[in-house]
Amino acid sequence: MRTLLVQIPEDVPNPSATYGHSWLDPANRQTLPSIRHAPLALLPRPGRREGVWAMVPACALSWHRVQLPAGLGRSASRVQAALAGLLEDRLLEDTARLHLALPARWTSGEATWVAVCDKAWLQAHLQALHEAGAR
Numbered sequence: 001m002r003t004l005l006v007q008i009p010e011d012v013p014n015p016s017a018t019y020g021h022s023w024l025d026p027a028n029r030q031t032l033p034s035i036r037h038a039p040l041a042l043l044p045r046p047g048r049r050e051g052v053w054a055m056v057p058a059c060a061l062s063w064h065r066v067q068l069p070a071g072l073g074r075s076a077s078r079v080q081a082a083l084a085g086l087l088e089d090r091l092l093e094d095t096a097r098l099h100l101a102l103p104a105r106w107t108s109g110e111a112t113w114v115a116v117c118d119k120a121w122l123q124a125h126l127q128a129l130h131e132a133g134a135r
Contacts (some may be wrong), residue, residue, distance in 0.1 A: 003051040013128040045133045070109035
C-alpha cells in the first residue's frame with residue numbers, strides 16, 4: 001500500500017501555502033521518494049487503500065522529557081491531564097492550547113519524550129488537508 005507523505009508548512013493554511021509531498025511505496029524500497037511542493041489544491045488525491053501521513057516541521061515542535069506516573073493507563077483524558085500537570089511549569093502557553101503527543105509505545109512509570117505544538121495551527125492544517133481529499 002502506498003502512503004502519501006505531506007509536510008505541513010510553518011504558516012497557517014492559506015491559498016499560497018505550499019505543501020511538500022511524496023509517495024512512499026514499500027514495493028520500491030530501492031528508490032528514495034522524490035519530494036515535490038504544491039499548493040493544497042494541487043496535492044495528489046490518495047485512493048481508498050492509500051494512506052496519508054502529515055509531518056510537522058521540526059521548528060513547530062518543542063520536545064520535553066517527562067517521567068510518566070506509574071499506573072497511568074491508556075485513557076486519553078487521563079494521559080492528557082497527566083501530561084498537562086507534568087508540563088505546566090515548562091510551557092509558555094496554556095496546555096489547553098497545545099497538542100501533546102507521546103510515542104506510540106510509551107510505558108507508564110518510565111521516562112519518555114513528549115512532542116508539543118500549537119493545537120489550533122495543527123487542527124487548521126489537518127482540516128485543510130481533509131477538505132482537499134487527503135484524509
